[in-house]
Amino acid sequence: MKSLILSLVVVLCLLIAMVFVEPFNQNISTHSVSHHSNDQTIIENTFKQDAALIRDTYESELYTLPAFKSGHYGLRMYRQTLDEKYAAAIWSDLARVASRLNYFSNEVHTPQQIADYTAKRISNYLTDSSERSVLRFQVTKDLPEYLYLGVDLLGSMARANEYGLKHQQDAKLREVIRRYDFSIYATNREMIKAWAAQLANQVYWLKQLGEQDVTAQFINAFKQAYPDQQDHLLSEQQLINKVYGLTHIIFAASAYYQHPIKENDFQWIYNYYRNNIDMIIERTKEDVIAEVGINFLLAGLTDDPVLLKTRSVIQKALDREHGLVPSADGEFDLEKGEHRNVLAIMLLDWQGVHHAPTVNNQPELFKSVPYGLTTK
Numbered sequence: 001m002k003s004l005i006l007s008l009v010v011v012l013c014l015l016i017a018m019v020f021v022e023p024f025n026q027n028i029s030t031h032s033v034s035h036h037s038n039d040q041t042i043i044e045n046t047f048k049q050d051a052a053l054i055r056d057t058y059e060s061e062l063y064t065l066p067a068f069k070s071g072h073y074g075l076r077m078y079r080q081t082l083d084e085k086y087a088a089a090i091w092s093d094l095a096r097v098a099s100r101l102n103y104f105s106n107e108v109h110t111p112q113q114i115a116d117y118t119a120k121r122i123s124n125y126l127t128d129s130s131e132r133s134v135l136r137f138q139v140t141k142d143l144p145e146y147l148y149l150g151v152d153l154l155g156s157m158a159r160a161n162e163y164g165l166k167h168q169q170d171a172k173l174r175e176v177i178r179r180y181d182f183s184i185y186a187t188n189r190e191m192i193k194a195w196a197a198q199l200a201n202q203v204y205w206l207k208q209l210g211e212q213d214v215t216a217q218f219i220n221a222f223k224q225a226y227p228d229q230q231d232h233l234l235s236e237q238q239l240i241n242k243v244y245g246l247t248h249i250i251f252a253a254s255a256y257y258q259h260p261i262k263e264n265d266f267q268w269i270y271n272y273y274r275n276n277i278d279m280i281i282e283r284t285k286e287d288v289i290a291e292v293g294i295n296f297l298l299a300g301l302t303d304d305p306v307l308l309k310t311r312s313v314i315q316k317a318l319d320r321e322h323g324l325v326p327s328a329d330g331e332f333d334l335e336k337g338e339h340r341n342v343l344a345i346m347l348l349d350w351q352g353v354h355h356a357p358t359v360n361n362q363p364e365l366f367k368s369v370p371y372g373l374t375t376k
Contacts, residue, residue, distance in 0.1 A: 196245025
C-alpha cells in the first residue's frame with residue numbers, strides 16, 4: 001500500500017513539474033527566436049546605413065563625373081528605387097547612347113570604316129602591358145571587328161532597346177550586325193579568357209535585340225574554357241575574369257537588375273559560388289565579391305550564407321572617413337571607384353528588381369529624347 005502511495009506521489013510531482021516547466025521552456029525558445037530575429041534586424045540596418053553613407057558620398061558629386069559614370073550610377077539607382085531624382089543621370093545616359101549611335105550610323109558602318117575604326121581601337125592595347133591587355137590584344141588582333149561590333153555597337157543598341165527606344169537608322173545598324181556570325185567570338189576560348197564578362201553581356205544583348213541567339217553556345221564554351229577543377233592553375237587575373245563572366249551571365253539574363261532569376265536555370269553557377277565562396281573572397285576583389293552577392297539577391301536567395309559573407313566583406317572594406325569602398329590599391333578616386341561603389345550600395349541595401357525606366361512605364365522621363373533616338 002505504501003509503495004502504491006509513493007508511486008502516485010512521484011507521478012503527481014512529475015505532472016506538476018511538466019505544467020510549470022513546459023511554459024518556461026516555451027518562453028526560452030520564443031526568447032531565443034526573438035533574440036535571433038533582433039540580431040538579424042540590427043545587422044540588416046547596419047548594412048543599409050553603410051549603403052546610405054556611400055550614396056551620400058557619390059550623390060553629392062554625381063554630376064562632376066563623366067556622362068558614362070553618372071549614367072551608369074543613375075540608371076542602376078533608378079532601377080532600384082524608381083526615384084525621379086536620378087532623371088538627369090538617365091538623360092545623360094540617353095545622350096551618350098544617342099551620340100554613339102549617331103556616330104556609328106553616319107561614319108562607321110562600311111567594312112573599310114569599321115577596319116579603320118578598329119585599327120585605332122586595338123592600338124590602345126599596345127601601350128598597356130597588363131596581363132588582361134596582352135590577352136585582349138593577342139586574340140582580338142585577328143578578329144578586330146569585335147571591338148566595334150561587340151564592345152561598342154551592341155551595347156549602345158541594347159541600352160536604347162531597354163529604354164523602349166531605337167535609333168532612327170536602326171535598320172542600317174542591324175544590317176551591320178548581320179554581316180557577322182557572333183558565334184565565332186562567343187565560342188572562341190581565347191576570346192572568353194580575354195573578354196568573359198563582355199561576351200556574356202553581348203550574347204544576351206543580341207538575343208534581346210531579336211538577332212542571333214548564341215547564349216547556349218557561349219555558356220558551353222565558357223565551361224570548357226574554365227573547368228572548375230582547374231581553378232588552382234588560374235592566375236589571379238584569370239580567376240577574376242572567370243568569376244566576372246559568371247556574374248555577368250546572371251546580370252545579363254536579368255536584363256541588368258530588371259527581372260528576377262530562377263536559381264535552377266543557372267544551378268551550375270550558384271553551386272560554384274557555394275562551393276568556392278571562401279576562395280573567391282580570398283583571391284578576387286570587392287567588385288567581384290559584390291557581384292556574386294547581387295547574383296543571389298536577383299534569385300531571391302536572401303537567407304543564403306553566401307550573401308551574408310559577401311555583405312560582410314564589403315562592409316569591412318568600407319572606409320568610413322572617405323565614405324566609400326576604396327580600390328584594392330587603396331585609392332579613393334570617385335570616378336574610378338564608381339562601378340565598385342554602386343555595386344556596394346545595391347548589395348547592402350537591395351530594393352528588388354524593376355522593369356524600368358521605359359518609355360511606356362515612365363513617360364515623364366522621356367519627354368525630351370536626344371536627337372537620333374525614337375520610339376520603337
